[in-house]
Amino acid sequence: GESVGLHLPTLSVQEGDNSIINCAYSNSASDYFIWYKQESGKGPQFIIDIRSNMDKRQGQRVTVLLNKTVKHLSLQIAATQPGDSAVYFCAEKLGGGADGLTFGKGTHLIIQP
């Protein structure tokens, strides 16, 4: 079946460096993608989203890139801070309407001092 998956379960970076978290999706019909951040003991929190008619979107310190040719999504975090330590999930939405999101397994981002 179609699924959203992440390449790496754990990513360790130095504080102040940039982080790149990758995600592969397999359903070319997906038209909406979201990155969520989940801190320990909390629910997932929205970071940034992108629609399939775009290839890049920027937020505060975060950038999402979408490559539809290879069905790849990435989240770039600039100048990572200790507070960025969390599990990051990509999620896709299949089609329009109020359908639920399909989540990947998650990448644990660890910030080294």
Add this chain to the structure above:
Amino acid sequence: DAGVIQSPRHEVTEMGQEVTLRCKPISGHNSLFWYRQTMMRGLELLIYFNNNVPIDDSGMPEDRFSAKMPNASFSTLKIQPSEPRDSAVYFCASSTGGSGELFFGEGSRLTVL
């Protein structure tokens, strides 16, 4: 804005007991989602409602699981009888339906002994 409110935050019960998890979505949101999170399977969509009507319950694992949404401000997820393999964190999320972003609660951590 109070966000999505879930209760209880933690529940420990014995196998065979009935478990009821509760959710209050964000006021004005017309879509509500129940997710289950485990280390092995990640975040799985169990069921979602649109305007209080169940739309897709294909993710509900077994007949032991049931969900209701009697009004726009309240939903329950019930497990009867509970089993140890039901141990997980259960998240409720809501959205406006028109957008893809889901707003998650803090989750209910269920342990079935």
